[in-house]
Amino acid sequence: xxxxxxxxxxxxxxxxxxxxxxxxxxxxxxxxxxxxxxxxxxxxxxxxxxxxxxxxxxxxxxxxxxxxxxxxxxxxxxxxxxxxxxxxxxxxxxxxxxxxxxxxxxxxxxxxxxxxxxxxxxxxxxxxxxxxxxxxxxxxxxxxxxxxxxxxxxxxxxxxxxxxxxxxxxxxxxxxxxxxxxxxxxxxxxxxxxxxxxxxxxxxxxxxxxxxxxxxxxxxxxxxxxxxxxxxxxxxxxxxxxxxxxxxxxxxxxxxxxxxxxxxxxxxxxxxxxxxxxxxxxxxxxxxxxxxxxxxxxxxxxxxxxxxxxxxxxxxxxxxxxxxxxxxxxxxxxxxxxxxxxxxxxxxxxxxxxxxxxxxxxxxxxxxxxxxxxxxxxxxxxxxxxxxxxxxxxxxxxxxxxxxxxxxxxxxxxxxxxx
Amino acid sequence: xxxxxxxxxxxxxxxxxxxxxxxxxxxxxxxxxxxxxxxxxxxxxxxxxxxxxxxxxxxxxxxxxxxxxxxxxxxxxxxxxxxxxxxxxxxxxxxxxxxxxxxxxxxxxxxxxxxxxxxxxxxxxxxxxxxxxxxxxxxxxxxxxxxxxxxxxxxxxxxxxxxxxxxxxxxxxxxxxxxxxxxxxxxxxxxxxxxxxxxxxxxxxxxxxxxxxxxxxxxxxxxxxxxxxxxxxxxxxxxxxxxxxxxxxxxxxxxxxxxxxxxxxxxxxxxxxxxxxxxxxxxxxxxxxxxxxxxxxxxxxxxxxxxxxxxxxxxxxxxxxxxxxxxxxxxxxxxxxxxxxxxxxxxxxxxxxxxxxxxxxxxxxxxxxxxxxxxxxxxxxxxxxxxxxxxxxxxxxxxxxxxxxxxxxxxxxxxxxxx
Numbered sequence: 086x087x088x089x090x091x092x093x094x095x096x097x098x099x100x101x102x103x104x105x106x107x108x109x110x111x112x113x114x115x116x117x118x119x120x121x122x123x124x125x126x127x128x129x130x131x132x133x134x135x136x137x138x139x140x141x142x143x144x145x146x147x148x149x150x151x152x153x154x155x156x157x158x159x160x161x162x163x164x165x166x167x168x169x170x171x172x173x174x175x176x177x178x179x180x181x182x183x184x185x186x187x188x189x190x191x192x193x194x195x196x197x198x199x200x201x202x203x204x205x206x207x208x209x210x211x212x213x214x215x216x217x218x219x220x221x222x223x224x225x226x227x228x229x230x231x232x233x234x235x236x237x238x239x240x241x242x243x244x245x246x247x248x249x250x251x252x253x254x255x256x257x258x259x260x261x262x263x264x265x266x267x268x269x270x271x272x273x274x275x276x277x278x279x280x281x282x283x284x285x286x287x288x289x290x291x292x293x294x295x296x297x298x299x300x301x302x303x304x305x306x307x308x309x310x311x312x313x314x315x316x317x318x319x320x321x322x323x324x325x326x327x328x329x330x331x332x333x334x335x336x337x338x339x340x341x342x343x344x345x346x347x348x349x350x351x352x353x354x355x356x357x358x359x360x361x362x363x364x365x366x367x368x369x370x371x372x373x374x375x376x377x378x379x380x381x382x383x384x385x386x387x388x389x390x391x392x393x394x395x396x397x398x399x400x401x402x403x404x405x406x407x408x409x410x411x412x413x414x415x416x417x418x419x420x421x422x423x424x425x426x427x428x429x430x431x432x433x434x435x436x437x438x439x440x441x442x443x444x445x446x447x448x449x450x451x452x453x454x455x456x457x458x459x460x461x462x463x464x465x466x467x468x469x470x471x472x473x474x475x476x477x478x479x480x481x482x483x484x485x486x487x488x489x490x491x492x493x494x495x496x497x498x499x500x501x502x503x504x
Numbered sequence: 505x506x507x508x509x510x511x512x513x514x515x516x517x518x519x520x521x522x523x524x525x526x527x528x529x530x531x532x533x534x535x536x537x538x539x540x541x542x543x544x545x546x547x548x549x550x551x552x553x554x555x556x557x558x559x560x561x562x563x564x565x566x567x568x569x570x571x572x573x574x575x576x577x578x579x580x581x582x583x584x585x586x587x588x589x590x591x592x593x594x595x596x597x598x599x600x601x602x603x604x605x606x607x608x609x610x611x612x613x614x615x616x617x618x619x620x621x622x623x624x625x626x627x628x629x630x631x632x633x634x635x636x637x638x639x640x641x642x643x644x645x646x647x648x649x650x651x652x653x654x655x656x657x658x659x660x661x662x663x664x665x666x667x668x669x670x671x672x673x674x675x676x677x678x679x680x681x682x683x684x685x686x687x688x689x690x691x692x693x694x695x696x697x698x699x700x701x702x703x704x705x706x707x708x709x710x711x712x713x714x715x716x717x718x719x720x721x722x723x724x725x726x727x728x729x730x731x732x733x734x735x736x737x738x739x740x741x742x743x744x745x746x747x748x749x750x751x752x753x754x755x756x757x758x759x760x761x762x763x764x765x766x767x768x769x770x771x772x773x774x775x776x777x778x779x780x781x782x783x784x785x786x787x788x789x790x791x792x793x794x795x796x797x798x799x800x801x802x803x804x805x806x807x808x809x810x811x812x813x814x815x816x817x818x819x820x821x822x823x824x825x826x827x828x829x830x831x832x833x834x835x836x837x838x839x840x841x842x843x844x845x846x847x848x849x850x851x852x853x854x855x856x857x858x859x860x861x862x863x864x865x866x867x868x869x870x871x872x873x874x875x876x877x878x879x880x881x882x883x884x885x886x887x888x889x890x891x892x893x894x895x896x897x898x899x900x901x902x903x904x905x906x907x908x909x910x911x912x913x914x915x916x917x918x919x920x921x922x923x
Contacts (some may be wrong), residue, residue, distance in 0.1 A: 159797065173595050176588075183796035269695065269794045273688045301822045375688045377602035378578065403720045 091148065091236045091290035098147045105147030106139040109191050112149045116193070116234045122215060124208045125229035127154050127164065129194035134160050143189025144297045151229040151238035153222075154195040155202050155272040156182055165272050166198040166207060166222075169379055169386045179270025181239060181281060184298060193235050196225025199446060201376060202246060202274055205388040206446050213255055213474055217439040220250030221446030223284070227254040230284045237294045238284040242456055243274045243368055245435075245449025247282040251464035252434035252477020253447060257291040257498075259283045262485050263459030266299070275371035277410070278364070278456050288463055288498045292491040303488050305495040311345030313493065316427035318351050318481070321358045322450045327437030329470040336468065337431050337478045340500040349427055357423075357454060360416020363409035364453035370406040373398030413457045417484070420458040424483035429493045434477030438470045451479070461487040463494035467501045510567065510655045510709035517566045524566030525558040528610050531568045535612070535653045541634060543627045544648035546573050546583065548613035553579050562608025563716045570648040570657035572641075573614040574621050574691040575601055584691050585617040585626060585641075588798055588805045598689025600658060600700060603717060612654050615644025618865060620795060621665060621693055624807040625865050632674055632893055636858040639669030640865030642703070646673040649703045656713045657703040661875055662693045662787055664854075664868025666701040670883035671853035671896020672866060676710040676917075678702045678910065681903050682878030685718070694790035696829070697783070697875050707882055707917045711910040722907050724914040730764030732912065735846035737770050737900070740777045741869045746856030748889040755887065756850050756897045759919040768846055776842075776873060779835020782828035783872040789825040792817030832876045836903070839877040843902035848912045853896030857889045870898070880906040882913035886920045 089097065097103035113135075120126050130138075138149075157163050157175035164170040177183075182192060197207035202222040209224040211217040212232035219228040223240030227250035230238050240247045242260050251258025259282050266281040273279055283298075285291035289305050296304040317338050323331075342348045353361075373380060373395045379387060380395045387395070423430065433451045440447055455462045460481050468476040480494035508516065516522035532554075539545050549557075557568075576582050576594035583589040596602075601611060616626035621641035628643040630636040631651035638647040642659030646669035649657050659666045661679050670677025678701050685700035692698055702717075704710035708724050715723040736757050742750075761767045772780075792799060792814045798806060799814045806814070842849065852870045859866055874881045879900050887895040899913035 159801075170595060176592050177797035178801075180793050180796045183800055184793070187796070187800050264695065267695065267790075267793045269692045270797075276683065276686065276688060299822065371686075374599050374603070374686045377599045377606070378596035378689075381602055381606050382578075382597075403718065 090287055091285055092293050108147035109138060109149055112235060119232050119234060123210055123212050123228050123232050125196055125225040125234060126194045127197050128161050130192055131160055138191035141189040146189030149191040149193035149235045150185055151194060151196040151226050151235040152182060152192055153226050153240050154198045155241060156239055157270040158182055161195055166200045169383045180267040188297060196229050196238060198222050200388055200391055202241060202243060203391050204446060205390060206443060211254060211439050217441050218443055218446050220253035220439060222246040223250050226284050227251050227256055230256045230286060240282050240284055241271060242280045242282055243278045244456060245452025248434045248452045248462055248464045248479055249447055249449055251284055253439035255466045255475030257285050257288045257466055258464035259291045259295060260462040262461045262487055265487060273375040275368045278368055288465060288491060288495040303491060305492045308492045308496050310341060313346040314349060314427045315341045315346045316349045316351035316430045318430040318432040320353050325436050326433055330433045330437045330476055333468040333476040333478060334431060334433055337497060344500055351423060351430060354419055356415050356419040359412040360457050361454040363412035364457040366409040367413060369394060369398035370401045417458045420460055421483060430481040432479045432481060434464045434479045438474035438476055455481055460484050461490040463490050465494045465498045467498055509706055510704055511712050527566035528557055528568055531654060538651050538653060542629055542631050542647050542651050544615055544644040544653060545613045546616050547580050549611055550579055557610030560608040565608035568610040568612035568654045569604055570613060570615040570645050570654040571601060571611055572645050572659050573617045575658055576689040577601055580614055585619045588802045599686040607716060615648050615657060617641050619807055619810055621660060621662060622810050624810060625862060630673060630858050636860050637862055637865050639672035639858060641665040642669050645703050646670050646675055649675045649705060659701050659703055660690060661699045661701055662697045663875060664871025667853045667871045667881055667883045667898055668866055668868055670703055672858035674885045674894030676704050676707045676885055677883035678710045678714060679881040681880045681906055684906060692794040694787045697787055707884060707910060707914040722910060724911045727911045727915050729760060732765040733768060733846045734760045734765045735768045735770035735849045737849040737851040739772050744855050745852055749852050749856045749895055752887040752895040752897060753850060753852055756916060763919055770842060770849060773838055775834050775838040778831040779876050780873040782831035783876040785828040786832060788813060788817035789820045836877045839879055840902060849900040851898045851900060853883045853898045857893035857895055874900055879903050880909040882909050884913045884917050886917055
């Protein structure tokens with residue numbers, strides 16, 4: 086890991102203690118040394134891009150970012166984790182990429198994604214233990230940040246593809262309120278779920294990155310624990326949690342309580358459970374449409390599992406889909422109502438630590454609800470199981486209260502950090 | 505104009521009275537004869553696509569469609585009406601294009617769009633009078649249908665780009681409920697407004713096309729006028745209506761009333777006016793982001809007016825944008841409430857007939873509200889001014905009630921048709 090946080094690095098660059106060029110070179114060396122094992126990158130920036138970034142100005146000058154390979158880049162191929170797009174070179178940068186460059190960031194390369202951001206794993210390995218999955222679908226972005234090869238990264242979540250890999254790799258992951266970050270130029274899987282988001286080593290870093298990219302007041306601000314009502318969200322899927330994960334959630338609650346927050350158990354209502362269960366249907370129906378060309382014309386080059394998932398989606402009736410969307414809409418209202426009782430919810434980011442396999446990216450069961458409701462979520466890193474593998478805690482707030490999500494997550498991260 | 509409606513044509517093909525191949529050939533001859541004057545097409549299908557379509561099976565076999573040149577096509581360049589994308593060849597078809605091909609339709613060519621579907625006119629001329637604009641931004645799609653060069657066409661609306669050109673060219677235009685038709689693979693201008701939609705000669709035709717493309721129950725069904733409560737929507741922008749347009753709205757109301765419907769005047773509320781006025785702000789802010797690459801890297805190749813519009817959008821604060829989105833959200837609720845009092849609204853589709861100019865595409869003032877609220881809208885063709893130029897009437901229903909919009913619009917079209 087790099088010795089400096091993103092915040093410290095930007096400060097060092099601002100004061101002149103570190104040059105943008107030296108900052109970038111430091112990360113590039115780290116990629117050279119580590120990525121042979123970790124395989125976070127599928128493509129690195131061309132020499133011209135590197136050269137331009139060394140002299141870039143702007144609030145993100147000197148900051149290398151890894152970009153999930155479903156975001157279009159004009160200077161590099163964009164392959165969506167599929168042989169169908171081998172060598173495909175978009176005409177323009179995706180909106181978020183263009184904005185990052187405008188702010189001076191170095192687009193260091195494209196990070197590995199599962200096939201079309203669905204389930205077929207990329208080759209990436211978990212930097213915390215190479216035998217374990219880094220999670221998916223934003224596998225390379227989470228792993229690149231966790232191994233200090235970039236200062237931040239872009240990902241996307243349609244079911245659990247930001248929060249889960251952030252949890253497995255032990256970094257901060259931020260899934261903003263739905264459509265806070267533009268998805269233009271990002272390969273679509275399910276338009277009513279696809280959410281662009283960010284990774285960074287710490288919550289404070291990811292908040293700063295979000296603030297600088299958007300010009301919004303998203304940076305963490307001090308919060309008083311004693312003013313907070315924190316809910317522990319009890320999902321109908323909690324039965325599948327590992328004991329370590331359940332204990333990490335309890336521990337997170339105790340830390341907040343000890344700091345002065347009041348703690349409330351929040352049971353999943355039927356409406357919220359229905360929204361959670363509607364997520365796979367929406368994803369499947371829209372996926373069959375978003376990938377209509379690939380499904381109908383190039384199906385032979387899809388993985389067996391994706392081909393089957395898309396066939397199932399294509400077989401769903403519009404009525405079934407509309408019913409799922411109604412459940413989602415009711416779920417959004419029910420989620421908003423939860424935040425009349427609490428300021429934030431704590432929930433597991435995954436069923437447990439990263440599975441000891443590269444043949445799966447793990448289960449998004451804990452993430453589906455908050456994707457379908459569009460609430461802001463932050464994965465708080467720092468919790469661990471007995472083997473030292475990361476366990477992620479999700480901090481959720483009301484739709485549009487992204488700054489609160491980031492600020493309270495930052496508080497929790499600091500409370501559990503062994504100083 | 506072709507002698508057969510889309511419905512009659514499909515019926516003739518189904519019974520074998522007409523072959524798909526002969527149907528396609530008939531339209532191709534019409535393009536050869538007419539498009540030199542009208543300039544609806546910027547690109548026609550390659551020979552292989554034509555050949556494949558001659559032997560295609562499916563519910564749309566024998567039906568040629570014109571595709572607005574902001575939809576990706578794998579077999580033809582997609583230029584978005586901009587020199588920046590000259591010769592740009594996408595890797596995959598847009599979702600709607602892929603689905604149309606699956607159903608057997610012949611993708612006959614790409615139709616002219618204004619620059620990035622904004623205001624800079626294409627070269628297309630109005631088939632009803634070549635000195636007049638066909639409207640925009642879906643200029644070529646409306647003109648191609650109006651001149652019988654295709655049986656139907658795809659367009660998109662971010663402010664008024666389906667309903668206005670349909671009105672100016674005297675064809676049916678259907679702007680579905682927001683996101684009923686997928687926009688995947690369609691160039692984005694403003695993601696919370698961009699709406700994919702359809703053109704056909706008559707309302708009945710456009711409903712059938714929508715039903716066959718989506719597998720949804722969208723085809724027109726009989727409606728009893730005496731069961732209908734019809735509102736005449738009085739917008740705060742009505743002062744700018746031409747006298748002929750105001751009279752056409754009155755006439756539409758009288759026709760419905762004579763057929764047995766009850767008629768109600770519906771005045772625009774402050775909330776709805778605020779939503780209408782929020783539309784340009786949302787479009788401008790999101791446009792600056794959607795076209796970030798073009799604005800930041802290739803700005804010299806944008807028209808002066810678009811460059812300026814995007815610069816204004818980039819200068820808007822997130823707070824101003826969020827305020828506009830709140831107004832839009834309140835407007836959506838207020839629009840839903842309107843339909844507790846009425847089954848459908850009648851409104852002008854444009855300020856008047858098509859302006860006698862090719863330097864403007866007309867004003868979307870009458871369309872902005874319904875784009876921002878996402879309600880289904882149908883342009884009912886058939887009304888005319890003293891010079892015989894088309895005047896369009898918009899039929900609006902509650903969000904999700906697309907079949908009612910199409911069915912009531914079909915009734916109105918039949919009521920005013922001189923049999």
